[in-house]
Amino acid sequence: MEHPTKSTLDGLLAFPLTPFTESLEVDLDALEATVDRHVEAGAGALFVACGTGEFSSLSPDEHAAVLARAQKAVGGRVPVWVGAGGGVAAARAGIALAQEQGADGVLLMPPYLVSGPPSGLVDFVRHAVGDTQVPVIVYHRATGVFTPSAAISLLGIPSVVGLKDGCGDIELISRIVTRTRSVGTRRAEEFLFFNGLPTAEVSARAYASLGVPRYSSAVHCFAPEIAHRFHHALAIGDTLAMDALLSGFYLPLVALRDETPGFAVSLVKAAARLRGDKVGPVRPPLAEPTAEQVGRLERIVADGHTVLKALGR
Template structure:
């Protein structure tokens, strides 16, 4: 089987999954969410993945989200969907993605159990089975690969890439180099992604090792900031990158790290502050406190103040700390 040609350019968006007050699936609000991402310039959508609360969804809900996303997108950008869990669940998820005409699948780590590197490759092979839908494997948690086992993924034709959620740049350098220098005819076109939470903070380091693609949760609630950062990084505009990191992203990460699960629930809160209908989060995730929500609002306002200041900068000179406030929140 020949490797499918995959076009995943631009900023990769991971839409939230909106819920009703009773935490049921809200497909109409989801349609609005999908349209906002496309209109804001997302290069591809990855639905029902980490930011979309994959672990909290049923298989029927995932299928419904995929159908609705494809209806709304209507071919304008690729639509990928999450799959994962135990061996049988992951296999069924990939099969359902192919049946639902997804453009690709992000395969999340196995559920609970761990195995040796060879077993992890076998897990991917079992999950893929005889499907032909392109698959990107999520390298994280109990699904972390060694360089040698990562090279073995090249033997599975529909596996087209690896997304890093471990955050070890040295390990990822060895994985990228091992795959690129292998004798496989697929090595040159194999895709790599930075999938760390708030990936912008590590994006420059990952770009330096050949991993330029990344997913942006910020695109869910501050797409203008996310797109401006992505463009500046691609252009090598360090002044803008540094300004947005210091004035927006680093304060955001400091708040995100206060509570487990805020990589999702804080993003949903940001979307609600923007006026989006996304509802709450399903447990075990928890909502930010009123005080944390207030700080998030100040951080976002500071981020947009930075954009306004960048638009008015003269000859590339810009003092991000002065524009955003010395604490980076606009205060």
């Protein structure tokens, strides 16, 4: 079974927005343009129809169409991963679709609505994967929080190649990473870990210190220049640049994001519209920011570019 090497997911990971028309229909032409902008901006891999792409609002047909159009737009330039999840039957169907359509991998979302014991979570992944071979990264968050022992059990599912942490419990992810690496096999050594917290740059240094340098950047959707400058600063340990970007851009953005539930997506989409991208509105229950919040968002993004200019790019 072929799996992506670490190098294919070592760059800045981008999670494209799913554009909608004003009547909330998926706008595939706008999606193609959005995806192309991500690639041209230097994204190392794309994860379409995931959290930022409003996975939970898409029908199965829309989900398939988004993946197909994204693959067409990318044209093999970078890997294209896709979200799957919901109930276990829906998750299984989503992974099967990803394999059928030739996706490079799948981000498996937590179980819908219900939770279970650690063994049940492992069985959820095992059943969702079935006999497919497409690489899968398990999203560790919400109803899908794994114990260290349960995370190690994922090593027994060959197509599962990694775990993305959206929980934010540093002590827990430290134990999971340490216990996994201590298994001592090549499989355990090569298992991938990702920081999947909203606005992940804010926590990126803490995760990197645990051996989790990979993260997804929602900022890449509207300010890829800033996202790449921070990613480079993290890679070379440029503390001054990271501090400048955090204090001058990321922390004010997070403060605004935290004002309203769902702004981890809504605010990103609003910022992309400010940039001139044709991404349309969010689907409910997400809500649009107010005019006053959009005004503050515009100033925060402008301040971020001011910091970027001062750093000399």
